Amino acid sequence: MMKINVSEIAEQIGHEKAFSFDAKPEDIGPLLDDCKLEGPIMVKGTATNTGTCFRLEGKIFCTISEICDRCLEYFQTKSEYSFAEEYTRDEEFAKIKEINHFDGDIINIGDLVRDIIISAQPTKHLCSKDCKGLCSVCGANLNKTECGCNRESIDPRLAALQDLLKK
Known part of the structure; x- marks a missing residue:
């Protein structure tokens, strides 16, 4: 599971906490019909208490198996995606600022990781530019x-x- 406990930095504005996860593809669920995750997904980053929210910044490292749109052969690409998201416990503030809301001391970023990987996929998958x-x-x-x-x-x-x- 990709959960970050922010209780250590919750009372100290400006403090950071590093996090790192290794997850399995089944931990975040299926992606799209024409691509799937292969092997572990690594997530590394920091959580920062900004005073009004917790800012999560980091990178996702994974290998994606895709089907080429031209030759229909499977190929793999090693991918790296950056992210920066804000989370708050205050539900009203979350609605006003359009940021993520969470309860307690645990932020689950499983959906965030999945959404970033999916949204970064190209509309056309090519095994090489000269396929x-x-x-x-x-x-x-x-x-x-x-x-x-x-x-x-x-x-x-x-x-x-x-x-x-x-x-």
């Missing part, structure tokens, strides 16, 4: 083999224009 993708005729992975298919397809609506170029 060739799949052959539109036979479906072969063009990164692994050249299939020899004629992939120059002409839109039938424009085929008459092709004849003009021949003249």
Whole structure:
């Protein structure tokens, strides 16, 4: 579990407390349909008592397994995400300032970690920037083999224009 006990710094404005977690992918739940966490998730950071709230700053380190949108092969990327969030015990203050609310001395950042990883995912997953993708005729992975298919397809609506170029 990713819980931070802030009782040690709750009475001392300006004091910090370091935190570090190693979590399993199942601790934060599933991500998206086209990517999943592989191996441990490391979270490191500090909690600071600002007087009005607790400011959490840190980094998330993880490995994500994704499916390439061009060639449909799985690939892994090591990722690092930074975060900075504020939490307060005062429910009214949380609503006014639009920050996170918590009760007691424990701040659970499991949902925060999951949300940061999900929101940082690109809309297009590519195994490499020069991925060739799949052959539109036979479906072969063009990164692994050249299939020899004629992939120059002409839109039938424009085929008459092709004849003009021949003249």
